[in-house]
Amino acid sequence: MQLDASASQIEAVCIAVREQGLDPLVLPGEDRVAIGIPAVVGQDDRPRLEALFSSLDGVSKVTQVSRPYKLASLEFQRQKTTVTVGEASFGPGSFSVMGGPCSIESYKQLSECASLVKAAGCTMLRGGAFKPRTSPYSFQGLAEEGLKIMQTVGRENGIATITEVMSADMVGLVAGYVDMLQIGARSMQNFPLLVEAGRSGKPVLLKRGPAATIDEFLLAAEYVLNQGNPNVVLCERGVIPLDRAYVRNTFDIGAIPVLLEHTHLPVIADPSHGIGVARYVEPMALAAVAAGANGLMIEMHPNPKVALSDGSQALGPTQFAHLMSRVNVLRSGFEF
Ligand code: PEP
Ligand code: MN
Secondary structure, eight states: OOTTOOHHHHHHHHHHHHHTTOOOEEEEOSSSEEEEOOSOSOGGGHHHHHHHHHTSTTOOOOOOOOSSOSTTBTTTOOSOOOEEETTEEEBTTBOEEEEEOSBOOOHHHHHHHHHHHHHTTOSEEEOBSSOOOSSTTSOOOOTHHHHHHHHHHHHHHTOEEEEEOOSGGGHHHHHTTOSEEEEOGGGTTOHHHHHHHHHSOSOEEEEOOTTOOHHHHHHHHHHHHTTTOOOEEEEEOOBOOSOTTTOSSBOOTTHHHHHHHHBSSOEEEOHHHHHOOHHHHHHHHHHHHHTTOSEEEEEBOSSGGGOSSOGGGOBOHHHHHHHHHHHHHHHHTSOO
16 A cells, blocks of 8 residues: 555455455555455456556555465565564564573473573573474473473573473463463474464464475464464474484575565574584574574583483583674674
8 A cells, every 4th residue: 555545545445355255464564554465366367456456546556476475474564573572582683592401301400501591691491391202202391390390490580481382272271381382393384283372472483394395484474473473483493404314404594584585573593403413503503693593592401411302402501601602702793
């Protein structure tokens, strides 16, 4: 719509769209309103509709968007989204790090993690209570007991918390204990879960599936946004590798600038799962920062050798502090 389009002109366009049997989506922006029309229209019908809608009062231009996602698209929402969780903030010009163990193992372990990550400059504590494991015989997490530990430790240390929720029916329970919900890579296309997370009122971290395309990733985010929840952060966490002899996943650094160009949502990186080998995590974290990531998620453990899950990619306290200081040096040298 034109900059000065009136509410009645916007409504008139919506009516015209509905008269064509289509469903308009009004997207208020910083300076103007855009009206999205889902692409159920055949190629042949497009020129006619383009001419029809262009002729309406208040319309600035009609463009065809080739991307299948709308709410997540930067084309529809020109202003970048910043998601704030406690003292953490993800968006243009704001950068935060989530640190913590793969799994919550005990109060003592998580409490140690919280003071270490906070001292190193993190503003969010991560840790899984429900763990999606490749084998059903591996440690599955402490479940609600873990959530309680997370809530207590988060409060005691004054740090925002994030944990994974694996199914739609668990969203209410998990949302009662933490500040942000994580949807794991294996659940990226669990649509009922995306819908419930969208309704939860909590900010959502959506991890990219290990074989998901950029379009699939942004369409998954669209499910959460579509429930009226604008607080979605995307996380690149590696894709299926060609060679598992050396790395667990291939960290798709290229996805970061690509996503930042096409979506208004913040994009963070998880180089821990992204490469899956502790000694490569720091270089990958620095690469993600250089690529423009709005934040990081890093797995650490007071003693990685005894970790109940993902010990081989967890950083110990010294390695973690080293990574954080180098990230700060890198960030202070650039305008992001
Ligand atoms: C995790 O963050 O612990 C996790 C299981 O990550 P992902 O879903 O990316 O594998
Ligand atoms: Mn993990």
